Amino acid sequence: MTRHASFEALTAETLPVRLARTEGLVSLIGADTARWRVREVGDGNLNLVFIVEGDRGSAVVKQALPYVRLVGESWPLPLKRSFFEYHALKRQAARAPGTVPKVHHFDDAQALIVMEYLSPHIILRKALIEGRQLPRIARDLGLFMARTLFRGSDLHMKTAERKADLALFADNVELCDITESLVFSDPYFAAPLNRHTSPHLDGLVAELRADRDLKVEAQRLKHLFAANAETLLHGDLHSGSIMVTDTETRIIDPEFAFYGPMAFDVGMLLANFWMAFFAQAGHEQAGSRDAMRAYLLEVIADTWAEFRAEFSRLWRTERDGILYQRALFEDQGDTLGAEQALDHVLSTMWTDLLGFAGIEIHRRILGLAHNADFETIADEDLRAACEARALRFGRHIAVNRNRIHSLDEVNALACLIEGERLA
């Protein structure tokens, strides 16, 4: 990797010296680096994240490390993921303006991106754990997904450009490999990196690993994930990749970006809301989170409704690509033909997103990378009980995804499973 031959990880101490001449940073913070205040705040699984503040303003400096931070140097991970994050941020900003942090500078050799410091935003997952109801997330996230997924596909892009971009992102193979292994396979056999909360879950884990229908579904979904290069995905769109205030929603960390199936982003996001729902019992006293649970189910229903509405609007107004051409429908006076095709596309997406959601829930409880929603439940038995309900829910929607008709049904299922703890 000669492209990163000069790479050196930053520290809070070396950052002002090393980036003193980086115009994109200096113009934001001020030229007197002695007055820069730098702190490392990365709490994710992979990277270094510095907040730099000075007289003039602030910025985030995100730098990749040549290994998985969560695991250590024993798991190397290429620095080029920073390149893919940079390119994904540029495309998302163009396709869904105002939804991602502004990028001020990119240094490929040092695998670092200087970007907007979002403040007073907090990570959505943290807010949901605290029981905060964010009023805008369903609308903002529905719009973000519809716009990025639609506009990055052959529904809208020039195909030659999409294929060139597909080729570019095809090199993000190591990060796709993480998803392919950790999400779609590891939870369903005794993979070395797996862990789960307590022996209380052993029986259920064994049951899921022996569940033939579930495993076949998980592999069908992996096949779809690996083969179906439909659009540029965020690739890791969970509540830890979203920063919020009451009035704003911003999406960060698209380093897993690649061309994959639209339903993956949507399914992963909804899965994380359903996990937040099942985790509430671990954070409440005597029904104090009832309203929060109702809010989460409403967010799920509204996110999917907003997504569908915006996707449909774009279908009717920006369907300029090679797929479902107007020449075959509207231009022949057959508007309903285009609507019929839209129903097909949304129906397939619905079926697939349920599958992806179910699998995402499993890997967050059985695999390597767990969710703070559950992890912050101190009482191990309580945590295991919450997780067990989520696991059963995930199994049901993954295996029965072809026979489930509406989000109302899925949310009713979540309530049914959640209600059983009271019985």
Added chain:
Amino acid sequence: MTRHASFEALTAETLPVRLARTEGLVSLIGADTARWRVREVGDGNLNLVFIVEGDRGSAVVKQALPYVRLVGESWPLPLKRSFFEYHALKRQAARAPGTVPKVHHFDDAQALIVMEYLSPHIILRKALIEGRQLPRIARDLGLFMARTLFRGSDLHMKTAERKADLALFADNVELCDITESLVFSDPYFAAPLNRHTSPHLDGLVAELRADRDLKVEAQRLKHLFAANAETLLHGDLHSGSIMVTDTETRIIDPEFAFYGPMAFDVGMLLANFWMAFFAQAGHEQAGSRDAMRAYLLEVIADTWAEFRAEFSRLWRTERDGILYQRALFEDQGDTLGAEQALDHVLSTMWTDLLGFAGIEIHRRILGLAHNADFETIADEDLRAACEARALRFGRHIAVNRNRIHSLDEVNALACLIEGERLA
């Protein structure tokens, strides 16, 4: 395209002079170029094809032209297609040994490939028009498809290699564009390049263009074709891309190669057999082709059976990729889990191949590139009648592909439609 700055089209006269020092050719033909006999035999739609013979032996020199030969210089087409043909031939030779011509030399700048001259092979389409029954084609083509499609996918390849190869072939965008436009869209609206046999078909053409369900299916299939980068396809696997003797079957012309859905190659091939079936009536006297029709339906059934058998064998013995990993099935003692997943994969492929077959039939009769099967029927009314039956057949299998269970049903449908001409 600086890569082809020195490109110059060969002629039968200039070839011996220009290739006199091409070791891969000289070693086959002999060093005395004065004794080379060269003739241009290209009868396809795109390229120059020379047969070179000499004292020592023979070879084919295939050279791309910077435009579509069938249409002329008004339709430019990049020379790099020769690069993709070369790379596809190498991969097919490795994955299905003995099925493609040996490659002796490749010149990227001149867009030319020196390859084995297949003799006394003839083009399969010609043989079928003549009413010849080739005994080996079902088995050979079933094996070819199973081996190339399986071994070029994540079922077998290392994923990092598949993604690098996907990126390589993603640049074959102009040839994919031909398929995307000519196969999936043009037949269903008044595209400028369309033509059909006679006004006798006008009514049916209008009916098909007004057929909402058909058009939506065609676009669903285009979506699949454009997005589902499952394996390295031949990309143009019809009976004109196959050379045969009674004892050998060889597959040529993979310049349309790219990563697409497995079902596309299979569907296109079977479609061309069904078209041969419907064209027989144009080449017979009083039932003289009854046996040939029966043979063609048998070839179709056997090709799909051979494909399934070999694909299943590879599934059980060479499933070494990231999909449907043994760790989740056989290694847990769950052989039936792997068989269940195989059934899912084959079932989806079956549904999709029927769709691709139906669409391929339409474009060969309504679009730009017609088939010799029908074109060689001199009587225009007879030709239109044969084509009408094929069009109705194609519509039925494309639209009803989710509700058709077996090849026997499809062949029975073909017989029913063919039988109606007698009524």
